[in-house]
Amino acid sequence: MTKFRYAILSAVSTKKQAEGTSLENQIEICRRMNERGWVETDGPFIVRGQNRTQYLNLRDAEEEIPAIRELLENAKERTYDVLVVYDHDRLRDLLSLVYASLSDYGVQLFSVSAQNTPVPPDQYDPYENDSNELMIGISSIRSKAEIARMRRKYRTGMRDRILIHGLPVQIPFGYRRPLTESHNRKAIPEQIPAICHHLIHIKDLYLTGRSTTQLIEYLQEHNVNPPKGKTWYPNTVRDILKNPFYAGKVQFEKSKVIKDRRNKHRSRDRHIAPEKIITAQGKHIPLWDEPTHLAILAKIKQNRTNG
Numbered sequence: 001m002t003k004f005r006y007a008i009l010s011a012v013s014t015k016k017q018a019e020g021t022s023l024e025n026q027i028e029i030c031r032r033m034n035e036r037g038w039v040e041t042d043g044p045f046i047v048r049g050q051n052r053t054q055y056l057n058l059r060d061a062e063e064e065i066p067a068i069r070e071l072l073e074n075a076k077e078r079t080y081d082v083l084v085v086y087d088h089d090r091l092r093d094l095l096s097l098v099y100a101s102l103s104d105y106g107v108q109l110f111s112v113s114a115q116n117t118p119v120p121p122d123q124y125d126p127y128e129n130d131s132n133e134l135m136i137g138i139s140s141i142r143s144k145a146e147i148a149r150m151r152r153k154y155r156t157g158m159r160d161r162i163l164i165h166g167l168p169v170q171i172p173f174g175y176r177r178p179l180t181e182s183h184n185r186k187a188i189p190e191q192i193p194a195i196c197h198h199l200i201h202i203k204d205l206y207l208t209g210r211s212t213t214q215l216i217e218y219l220q221e222h223n224v225n226p227p228k229g230k231t232w233y234p235n236t237v238r239d240i241l242k243n244p245f246y247a248g249k250v251q252f253e254k255s256k257v258i259k260d261r262r263n264k265h266r267s268r269d270r271h272i273a274p275e276k277i278i279t280a281q282g283k284h285i286p287l288w289d290e291p292t293h294l295a296i297l298a299k300i301k302q303n304r305t306n307g
Contacts, residue, residue, distance in 0.1 A: 004118060006033055006110070007043035007080040009071060011090040023048065026086040029112055033084055042079040045071040047090075058097040068094065075107040081121040087113035159278055162252045166283040169252055172245045173227040174199050175284065188283045198224050200287055203241060207295060211303075212237045242300055244279070247293035248286035252278040 010026040027044050034040065045067040062069035071083060083102060085091065088111050091098055099109050108118045118124075161167050165186060171177065174195040181187035202215045212234040219232055226232045227240075244251060254277045255270045 004033075004036075004038045004082050004121070005041040005080045006038050006082040006084050007041065007045065007071065007074070009043070009045045009047070009067070009083055009085045009090055011047035011067075011085075026090070029086055030084045032112075033110075038082070042074050043071065058094070058101060061094055061097070068098065072098070072101050072105075075102050075105040078106065080107065081124075082108045082110045082118050084110045084112065087111050158252050162250050162278050162280050166250060166280055168245055168250045168282065168284075172243055173240055174246075174287075191285060191287070195224065196287055198222055199240065199246065202237070203246075203288060203292070203296065206241060207292075207299060238300060241296050242293075244293055245282065245284075246287040247290050248282055248284070249293075250280055250282040 008027055008030040010023045010030070012022050023046060030044075031040065047065055047067045058068075058072075062072065074080065075083070088095055088109075102109055106121070106124055108124060110116060110118055158169055161169065167186060168189065171189045174192055175189040176192055177184065177187040178190050198219065202218060205215055205218065206212075215237050216232040216234070219226075219237075226236055240246075254272055255268050256272060258267045258269050
């Protein structure tokens, strides 16, 4: 029996997954290679909550994911013969790129799920057999299809949440799930009186001519903390005031992420045509009515024109 030297790669895509048991479970399953007489000589290399689907080349991935850079540098030094992963999906779009680099360094890629059989290190030649190349290609196609399926499922689920259940994708500032239903994702959001009282007041102040700076001063004087961070900004106040949720509406896809992978840039397009935004009547109790919402939007537009 060949004593392969191996290292483990364990990876998840989100911070929430990284806080769970997935990483540890992957490592535990991969360490069963010890039962074959394999020896763990490096790693484990752990990717904690980083996306692996946005890179056009390996160099960019190495710069942003230290574990990928380390496992390749160590492969170059031949500290291990086989990189063990739970399944090929752990590498996502980086699969073929990492596989090619490992092959250059004489290191094999082993998937516990696929159970491909490595050859003795001194006999390994990536060009000798096409089966691994075919397996990697099939795994890449399957991974892309799975990602697309998950995104379609998410989009369908969010549309149903809006159109069928009348619930927001995220609960806006000033609302919460009822305390008795804190874990129920389909609970109808309820108002937080201590916050909503001030939201109604700054709405009245704004419609009577007060500036966003004056609204921020009011919120600070009354110790109302912002939704995120410790500082109120004019845009934060305007975004709250013009949110149709407070007038009883729930929406989805009112903005879109624009990716420029060549320049590693992401931006958000907030100028979506109204007819493309999925809108429905929410089941929550609003803070004001539709005419008031339209008056707020008109006031914001007027202030921008005058400013």
